[in-house]
Amino acid sequence: MPSSETVDATTPVGATPVGAVRLDQVTHRYGRGGQAVTAVGPVDLTVPSGEFLVLVGASGCGKSTLLRLIAGFEQPSQGEVRVSGTRPVPGEAAGVVFQSPRLFPWRTVRGNVDLALRYAGVDRAQWDERRAELLARVGLEGTEKRRTWEISGGQQQRVAIARALAAANPLLLLDEPFAALDALTRERLQEDLRKVTDQTGRTTVFVTHSADEAVFLGSRIVVLTQSPGTVALDLPITLPRGDIDAEELRNSAEFTDLRAQVSHAVKAAAA
């Protein structure tokens, strides 16, 4: 569905596709000397433009570390990380959504989104249109004037997603964004995120503990081993995307089989 938000993933022949991620023999250690902890690696991973990759694994296996490396928040101890063919610059390489929404509490919904539009360098004359479009995308029409404490946790996380989408950034990184939400809100947000990323064509890397969430969202799932995190399973997900009945999909035999497969792989990788 083309719109001003749609990321143009068309790329000249021979160039690195926009939003594509490449990790070559990446290892990351925290600390030095005898205190050093190898959190991940070595990891080789290529995420093509437009893919929805979900990283799954037990607590402490290095999922957040991998995401932070892709965002450019951390530099790899060894190996190379590339986003659209270049070294990721923090704050520029990707839109990032964390477990807690991290909104500015003294600002309204509108103020939070506008700040993201300003950082994204969007011309002020376009803010009204862009803000309305973003809020509609995440199902928050009519909330512009509300303070962040006047909206629910799920709505706050929707604002965080709108903010991350504010830049015409081809890469979206999400670190357990729905973990603190109730089951029903979580399912709704999963459905909306699936739709938004499919519509905007963004490359997405999403971290979760949940096999269920991974299978519903991902076009591909990577399960990580425990300490240090390496790739234990790399599974393409061929479930239908686009205009789907979410309930039907969640209840399908294929979905149930994939969930069992991922769940088993996570347990085996953590053993």
Ligand SMILES: Nc1ncnc2c1ncn2[C@@H]1O[C@H](COP(=O)(O)OP(=O)(O)OP(=O)(O)O)[C@@H](O)[C@H]1O
């Ligand atoms: N800043 C840090 N300093 C030292 N060690 C760290 C730091 N951040 C993470 N670690 C360690 O690196 C390893 C991987 O942590 P990371 O947070 O990436 O895992 P995770 O899979 O995201 O965990 P969780 O699912 O619990 O959030 C863990 O052993 C953790 O203790």
